[in-house]
Amino acid sequence: MLLAGLRLPAIWRRFSSTATTTIVTKAIPSKSHLHKPLPDSAFPKGYILTGLHCGVKKKPELLDLAVILSNSSRPTSAAACFTRNAFKAAPVIVSQEVLQSSSGRARAVVVNSGCANAVTGKQGMEDAWAMVRATDSLLPNPPSSSETLVMSTGVIGQTLPIAKILAGIRALGPGKEGILGSTFEAWERAARAFMTTDTFPKLRARTFTINGKEYRMAGMDKGAGMIHPDMGPPAPSATSAGQLHATLLGCILTDAAVSPRSLQSALTYAVDRSFNSISVDGDMSTNDTIIVLANGAATAAEEAEIDEERHPEAYETFKQELTAFAADLAKLVVRDGEGATKFVTVTVEGAPTYKDAHRVASRISTSALVKTALFGEDANWGRILAATGSIPLSAPLDPTRVNVSFIPADGTAPLPLLVNGEPEKVDEVRAKEIISQEDLEIKVELGIGSESAKYWTCDFSYEYVRINGDYRT
Amino acid sequence: MLLAGLRLPAIWRRFSSTATTTIVTKAIPSKSHLHKPLPDSAFPKGYILTGLHCGVKKKPELLDLAVILSNSSRPTSAAACFTRNAFKAAPVIVSQEVLQSSSGRARAVVVNSGCANAVTGKQGMEDAWAMVRATDSLLPNPPSSSETLVMSTGVIGQTLPIAKILAGIRALGPGKEGILGSTFEAWERAARAFMTTDTFPKLRARTFTINGKEYRMAGMDKGAGMIHPDMGPPAPSATSAGQLHATLLGCILTDAAVSPRSLQSALTYAVDRSFNSISVDGDMSTNDTIIVLANGAATAAEEAEIDEERHPEAYETFKQELTAFAADLAKLVVRDGEGATKFVTVTVEGAPTYKDAHRVASRISTSALVKTALFGEDANWGRILAATGSIPLSAPLDPTRVNVSFIPADGTAPLPLLVNGEPEKVDEVRAKEIISQEDLEIKVELGIGSESAKYWTCDFSYEYVRINGDYRT
Missing domain, CATH: 3.10.20.340 (ArgJ beta chain, C-terminal domain)
Known part of the structure; x- marks a missing residue:
């Protein structure tokens, strides 16, 4: 019984004006038992990624930068849902612009934790773009227009320590590509780099079958406070302008091939029934973002991308798999909600x-x-x-x-x-x-x-x- | 500093799964210093009232029944705003019906605390009507159709101890009318009978001037939890069906003469800018009700009731006075909100x-x-x-x-x-x-x-x- 020790007469609390109340609660344990190793084969093909410490967070053992690249030989589709908060953080605005200008073709995601790059004005926008461009340059056949989506979480109202972040990204560049990997350890490091007040890295994988062929999706997300997302597909938005706040960030990667517009439709549907259906404290963040990439690495070169009009059945299957997987990730955030015991x-x-x-x-x-x-x-x-x-x-x-x-x-x-x-x-x-x-x-x-x-x-x-x-x- | 004693390393709370946290807080003192005596002359003319213990609450020193009667020689107008919650308690439905069938002429208010008569089905409706009829019979020239409005607050899902309540109302009947009074003490007793988790009776009075003539309004209300009202004028409603919950109840009485429809317009405006603009916990109750009576006892017999179309200036003054007074009463509820320190x-x-x-x-x-x-x-x-x-x-x-x-x-x-x-x-x-x-x-x-x-x-x-x-x- 959590409230043991509180059985003071009801009237006491009101009429004893100089006294103090002593409340004894169980400390909320880490939920780290919910993080488990996965076999390397569980993860989708054609992605290399890692997490590292670049110096946004003070403690060197805490990872604060994740880089995720698709190295599939097929085009990679990207879709995202972003917070509907009017005060959108710089990375939200920049990711929306990248998605729109690339017509839903993006091959990379860069994420930092420890600083949300929110309410940071013009400098914040420049910093978010700098992260995007530095990550673009890690891509095989670097693109002429950006193909990197960016997410940030952490303190509001402070600018990013951008030099440290850029140095961290460049440390994955020519000659050092080996740091990026596709093993469980690499996925886990990326998931750890998403964390703020989370007590465990939130990493899950799922296998599914379409037309008898097997595909995979895997992903990571983070909470754990200011969680009551309401996210929608990219939309025109006003431009946005040091306090800690958490946020919902998530990234889902699959080796199925899905057309950009159908990937967006499926994600919008899935997010409504997963991330937009969770609440820790009823407060919507300025940074909430869910990204999905579909790189087709498990699809034969001659096979078309799944499209809602041309392949309604395959699309429906994919949409339902994505929804179920998004719900799994979303529930982890609630389970690790700040102070949660239920x-x-x-x-x-x-x-x-x-x-x-x-x-x-x-x-x-x-x-x-x-x-x-x-x-x-x-x-x-x-x-x-x-x-x-x-x-x-x-x-x-x-x-x-x-x-x-x-x-x-x-x-x-x-x-x-x-x-x-x-x-x-x-x-x-x-x-x-x-x-x-x-x-x-x-x-x-x-x-x-x-x-x-x-x-x-x-x-x-x-x-x-x-x-x-x-x-x- | 309220959080003294809590300076544990941030990491501790998460990773020390068997430990307990000891939180030492200041007990929230009673806000009883906010209750002060008022001169008898501060109260509007033409009302007699009291509060008594009839037995809804267990402790005999706690008042649980208030009866308020207008004995003005002029017609008394009544208006009310009721919770917009779909699960309206029986007294809310009954008061709406009385107001509608009396065309805004009601002379009495009966209130019990300790039991909300909510989610009580058919029995609840019968009990609320019984309270109305018993109070009707206390009125000078008892009416043929009801002129009593009823409010209840307290436990949900339990039926009223109706025999005790009716005995309490009848104890004010023929031969015992003297229990009802118009002194500060009588007003204070009525205010005390509204209380549930409130730490002080909420009673205020105000004097105002229209066309050089002085009028008074006085009133009482109560909180202190499940406070996030959204109330509107009477509206058609479904019928409604044991747990403690609080509720907002308020009653404002004035000796000005105001037409029923203008009293309702003024109250609707005032409630939007007072009671509908407070929150303790964001939760809307099934019982929230604000009633206003205007009995014209300070208005000469030949003078017409203030009406928004015929006397726009006088109406505007009255509306603003009512709004300011309602805001005063509403703020008392927030100040006494459950656990509030700010x-x-x-x-x-x-x-x-x-x-x-x-x-x-x-x-x-x-x-x-x-x-x-x-x-x-x-x-x-x-x-x-x-x-x-x-x-x-x-x-x-x-x-x-x-x-x-x-x-x-x-x-x-x-x-x-x-x-x-x-x-x-x-x-x-x-x-x-x-x-x-x-x-x-x-x-x-x-x-x-x-x-x-x-x-x-x-x-x-x-x-x-x-x-x-x-x-x-």
């Missing part, structure tokens, strides 16, 4: 539209009252209901048709809390048993349609307040 | 529309990262900026025109944090000096219009997590 799936069914279901799931997932109840392991359906009812829907909600239940992670029977708008007589012992597990699913059935959505969230703990109340000091 | 005004200026300004102010006011930074007394403008940029506006935001500053409560010079989208070199000592005060104003200038809005919020503390993580246990 991993909670919020499922909303029976909505008139997907957007309705998604909005209700988002509201439940960001409710401070729901999240503190989860931390306190309290089956407080009243708070779930109040959050559900606070969202205007495209059709009126009929409270007498709403069901709320807990789905235990261990596969045992669901626990109904509210049936047809009437509270169930809840077995509190059973409720406690379910909610004291790390994983939990909250299911809300609205009963006014057939659309559904899922959201993944975590609880709100003392540790969250401590990490974020004491962040810069 | 009272923060968020001012957004230079927006294309009022709604834009209001939405940005609301997002900043509910951002967990902004609120934990306030608790940690950290001048983290990056979080304010990220919250600002996350709201889509009716005109595109130009980051290079945005200013963010802190306005100290002590009248000393404002501290610019961001000017034209560029971070200022902030004097951290000065920033700390400002943010360590209890009151603070965050000002955001968007630079793309002339509309502005204010929001009032508090910080997010360990105490908030403790109160809400340990609420039912």
Whole structure:
């Protein structure tokens, strides 16, 4: 029980103005058991990459620069979704421009952690472009116009230590290409270079089959605070102008061949159902970016790129694989959320539209009252209901048709809390048993349609307040 | 410094999986110094009221039932704004029906605390009506159709102990009318009967002048959690169906004479700029209700009721007075917010529309990262900026025109944090000096219009997590 030691009389906290409260919580353990080695063969073909320490972060053992190159003999397609925040960081704006001018053909990704290059004005834009150009020059047959996408995460309002970063990129240049590799170790180093307040590198791989042929996708991402992304495909944006903040960054690489426009369609669909459906604290960052490259390295030279119009079935398969993989990566971010002790799936069914279901799931997932109840392991359906009812829907909600239940992670029977708008007589012992597990699913059935959505969230703990109340000091 | 004792190495919290963290916080003191006696003459004429203990709450010293009657010889107008939550509690639905069927003529208000009569199905509706009818019978010249509005706050999902409540109301009936009074003590008792987790009764009075004649308004309200109201005038609603939750309830009484429709217009305007502009935790309740009665007891018999079309100037004055008074009452709720150690005004200026300004102010006011930074007394403008940029506006935001500053409560010079989208070199000592005060104003200038809005919020503390993580246990 996390709240042991707190049983002070309720009145005490209010009327004892000079006293202090002592709160004893379990320290949130590192989630490093979620990082596991993978065989080299699990990774997509035609990529070389690494992570290194170039000096953005102070401690030399912390990696802060990742470089990912496609060396496939086929054209590499690229797509990305970017934060919809009006204050887009320089790397977001630059990556959008690269994607647009290259018509979705990019072969490299460069990422630094430790400094977000956000709210850094003209200098920030120059620095982001410098990272892009330095990485372009590492590519086989260096392009005339840029083919590198760039991401940054870390402190806001400070300019990059650009000389160190450029030296780090150049250290991978002629004569030193061997530093870039394609083994598990190389992938892991790249994933480590994404990390800020993350407690483990988030690296996953997946094999899938299209028309009987096997392909791979692998990718890495990072959180762990300021996580409530809302990302869309590249869009015209205003130009953007020292504080620590986290951000969602992710990069997915596949050796399938997919046309640029279909890669973008599939990613937009996947991001809506994965990264745009997670919340740690309800706060949207200025830097959130998810990039996908498809280099066709596992596709025969004569075979066409998968396209949504010409190969609808193959495209559908690819889209679903990408969505499932993106969801896996997204969930890792929630599991490693700042101060998180719970991993909670919020499922909303029976909505008139997907957007309705998604909005209700988002509201439940960001409710401070729901999240503190989860931390306190309290089956407080009243708070779930109040959050559900606070969202205007495209059709009126009929409270007498709403069901709320807990789905235990261990596969045992669901626990109904509210049936047809009437509270169930809840077995509190059973409720406690379910909610004291790390994983939990909250299911809300609205009963006014057939659309559904899922959201993944975590609880709100003392540790969250401590990490974020004491962040810069 | 609230976070003293927490200076553990940052890495410790993550990698020491068996240890516990000890957090020492100041207990949040009662805000009872904000409750002060008022002269009897401060209160509007023509109202008799009281608060008593009828037994909804266990402890006999806690009042849980308030009855307010107008005994003016003129007709009494009534208006109300109700939660827009789809799960409206029974008293919300019943009060809406009374207001509609009485065409805005109601003379009584009955309130209980300790049980919200929410998610209580058919029984809940019957109980709310029983409270209304019992209170109707206390009125001079009891009406044929109901003239009582009803409010409840407290546990959700439990039915009212209706026999106790009805006995309490009847105890004010024939032969015992003397219990109802119009002195400060009577007003204070009524205000106390509104309280749940509030640490003080919220009672205020105000004198104002229209056409050289003096009127009064007085009122009470309560918080202190599940506070992020969005209330509108009565609207058609679905019918609604045991957990503790708080709610916003408020009642304003004036001895001016105002026509029912103009009273509603004025209240709707006032509520948008007061109660609909506060947030403690971002969670909207199922019971939020603000009622206003205008009984004309200070208006000569021959004088017409103020009406927005016939007396636009008098109406405008009344509307502004009501808005200012409602804001005073609303701010008390924030000041007494669960776990609050700060009272923060968020001012957004230079927006294309009022709604834009209001939405940005609301997002900043509910951002967990902004609120934990306030608790940690950290001048983290990056979080304010990220919250600002996350709201889509009716005109595109130009980051290079945005200013963010802190306005100290002590009248000393404002501290610019961001000017034209560029971070200022902030004097951290000065920033700390400002943010360590209890009151603070965050000002955001968007630079793309002339509309502005204010929001009032508090910080997010360990105490908030403790109160809400340990609420039912």
